[in-house]
Amino acid sequence: MTRTQRSYAIQLLLLAAIIVICVFPFYWMVTTSLKTQVVALQAPPAWIFEPTLQNYREALFEDGVGRSLINSLIIAVSTTALALVLGVPAAFALARFEFRGKRDLWFWFITNRMVSPIVLALPFFLIARNLDLLDRHITLVLIYLTFNLPIVIWIVTDQIRGIPYELDEAARMEGASQFTIMTRICLPLAMPGVAVSAIFSFIFSWNELMFGLILTRSEARTAPAMAVSFMEGYNLPYGKIMATSTLIVIPVLIFALLASKQLVRGLTMGAVK
Amino acid sequence: MRGRTSRKTIFAFIGPSVIALALIGIAPLIYAAWTSLHFFNLTRMRQFRFVGLDNYQTVLTDGAFWQAMGRTFFLLGTSLPLQLALGLGIALVLHQPGLTLVKTLCRLSLVLPMATTYAVVGLLGQVMFNQRFGVVNQLMGGANINWIGDPTNAFVMIIFWDVWQWTPFVALVLLAGLTMVPGEVEEAARLETKNWWTILRYVQLPFLVPGLVAVLILRTADTLKLFDMVFTLTRGGPGASTEFISLMIQRVGFRAFDQGLASAQAIILLAITIVLARIYIRVFYKEV
Numbered sequence: 022m023t024r025t026q027r028s029y030a031i032q033l034l035l036l037a038a039i040i041v042i043c044v045f046p047f048y049w050m051v052t053t054s055l056k057t058q059v060v061a062l063q064a065p066p067a068w069i070f071e072p073t074l075q076n077y078r079e080a081l082f083e084d085g086v087g088r089s090l091i092n093s094l095i096i097a098v099s100t101t102a103l104a105l106v107l108g109v110p111a112a113f114a115l116a117r118f119e120f121r122g123k124r125d126l127w128f129w130f131i132t133n134r135m136v137s138p139i140v141l142a143l144p145f146f147l148i149a150r151n152l153d154l155l156d157r158h159i160t161l162v163l164i165y166l167t168f169n170l171p172i173v174i175w176i177v178t179d180q181i182r183g184i185p186y187e188l189d190e191a192a193r194m195e196g197a198s199q200f201t202i203m204t205r206i207c208l209p210l211a212m213p214g215v216a217v218s219a220i221f222s223f224i225f226s227w228n229e230l231m232f233g234l235i236l237t238r239s240e241a242r243t244a245p246a247m248a249v250s251f252m253e254g255y256n257l258p259y260g261k262i263m264a265t266s267t268l269i270v271i272p273v274l275i276f277a278l279l280a281s282k283q284l285v286r287g288l289t290m291g292a293v294k
Numbered sequence: 295m296r297g298r299t300s301r302k303t304i305f306a307f308i309g310p311s312v313i314a315l316a317l318i319g320i321a322p323l324i325y326a327a328w329t330s331l332h333f334f335n336l337t338r339m340r341q342f343r344f345v346g347l348d349n350y351q352t353v354l355t356d357g358a359f360w361q362a363m364g365r366t367f368f369l370l371g372t373s374l375p376l377q378l379a380l381g382l383g384i385a386l387v388l389h390q391p392g393l394t395l396v397k398t399l400c401r402l403s404l405v406l407p408m409a410t411t412y413a414v415v416g417l418l419g420q421v422m423f424n425q426r427f428g429v430v431n432q433l434m435g436g437a438n439i440n441w442i443g444d445p446t447n448a449f450v451m452i453i454f455w456d457v458w459q460w461t462p463f464v465a466l467v468l469l470a471g472l473t474m475v476p477g478e479v480e481e482a483a484r485l486e487t488k489n490w491w492t493i494l495r496y497v498q499l500p501f502l503v504p505g506l507v508a509v510l511i512l513r514t515a516d517t518l519k520l521f522d523m524v525f526t527l528t529r530g531g532p533g534a535s536t537e538f539i540s541l542m543i544q545r546v547g548f549r550a551f552d553q554g555l556a557s558a559q560a561i562i563l564l565a566i567t568i569v570l571a572r573i574y575i576r577v578f579y580k581e582v
Contacts, residue, residue, distance in 0.1 A: 032392070033393060036399075043462065049418070062479055065436065114308040132568065135568075136564060137518050137540050140323070140543075140562075142544070142547075170311060174311065228410075228522075230413040246414060249413055252526065257420075259421055273409050274409055278405060284408070288408070288463060288512070289467060
């Protein structure tokens with residue numbers, strides 16, 4: 022073997038190892054979800070077995086996982102829509118207008134990303150309890166804005182800044198209002214950023230557990246909170262837990278792969294191009 | 295010209311966001327500050343009363359609180375170096391020329407862990423690290439290690455999952471930095487030396503700095519926020535061995551029902567976070 026061939030072989034081995042380590046837990050999740058309870062509790066674990074869809078059937082139709090997935094979907098979609106409606110105009114203003122306090126406002130939006138959700142969960146729980154808002158979709162839709170709104174504002178501001186200001190000026194010569202400039206000129210050109218921020222907002226909301234656990238009981242139970250509730254007592258239904266996990270994870274993985282090019286940029290709030 | 299827009303127009307655009315964030319992000323904090331000044335136990339509401347700064351005094355002198363804080367930074371101090379070392383290694387491998395198809399596949403697989411629902415990572419941990427029928431012990435040659443029930447092993451397991459989930463993030467951030475190095479500069483350097491360390495240190499490192507700072511900020515924030523994965527995997531146990539700061543506040547507030555004390559803890563955590571965020575942002579987002 023020549024030197025380059027050997028270096029390629031080593032590279033290939035390393036790459037294969039990385040892929041296996043990243044993917045193996047998902048493989049194990051899906052295969053466990055296809056095991057009956059008896060097979061799932063075999064020691065040592067079985068790698069070859071007869072697959073069954075029983076866990077999915079039970080989880081979806083008997084244990085209310087289907088319902089909780091719909092709850093998660095309603096909440097994630099609504100909070101994303103709300104974050105866009107509120108955040109896009111704010112992003113337009115931050116990108117296009119000069120005003121006092123802009124810098125502080127910017128800091129404040131970004132600092133929101135850093136605050137531990139437990140800090141907000143305590144007072145939010147008490148307020149929701151007093152206002153009779155526990156176990157309602159709207160409560161989660163609102164509280165998820167605390168992380169969705171900053172991410173939408175950040176990504177969309179960044180995107181609008183990249184649009185030539187001359188376009189705005191030309192439109193204003195024609196007598197267009199700021200609102201028209203935003204909706205007719207900037208928004209269509211900023212669509213990639215808007216789409217990516219929507220995907221992020223959806224993923225974060227869909228994945229969230231703690232608020233779901235604290236602020237919902239049954240009516241508005243989100244899917245992650247539902248999955249965790251299977252973990253109580255002895256003789257855990259491992260197959261069913263993994264079936265639920267699979268159902269939860271599939272949509273986010275699809276979205277993440279769709280946005281994979283922008284994922285790093287979004288997660289670092291644009292710090293890395 | 296910019297800056298001619300009337301205040302009314304500006305407010306129409308930015309006002310709704312500011313009001314929304316003030317109502318859901320700041321008003322609750324004020325309420326938490328008020329709660330923290332009271333004896334406020336959900337199971338003993340009749341004893342509700344103003345106690346001044348008593349809760350703060352309790353927290354500041356509470357060994358368990360500072361242990362949880364120390365544990366949180368210990369986790370950051372152990373998993374972040376691992377993530378940086380492994381992430382840099384992965385980034386350097388992916389940055390090598392050739393094998394394009396495998397590398398694309400590799401980049402796509404790296405996206406999966408960091409998008410995974412934290413709670414699902416915790417559930418996977420339960421299944422894979424189970425002492426009797428877990429695949430991890432099987433792959434370790436039929437070892438009989440009690441992962442979840444032993445304080446040290448449980449901590450190691452948390453580090454494992456944190457590293458599994460966030461090394462890909464570090465790798466992709468650093469890879470983005472490596473691709474920013476101008477091709478001619480890197481080629482010229484490679485003609486000068488065959489030593490990869492010299493190239494990394496003097497040619498590539500300057501391009502990695504913004505990414506490294508971003509990783510430092512975000513991993514610090516995320517470790518202070520860490521809740522979902524650990525709650526599903528160990529509930530902070532056994533004992534308090536994996537009870538990180540957010541888990542502790544949740545336990546005091548929602549399992550011991552002492553909202554007053556938990557609010558005081560939360561306000562102190564908030565203060566620490568804001569100080570850290572200010573320091574980091576000052577260093578980092580200076581161009582904004």
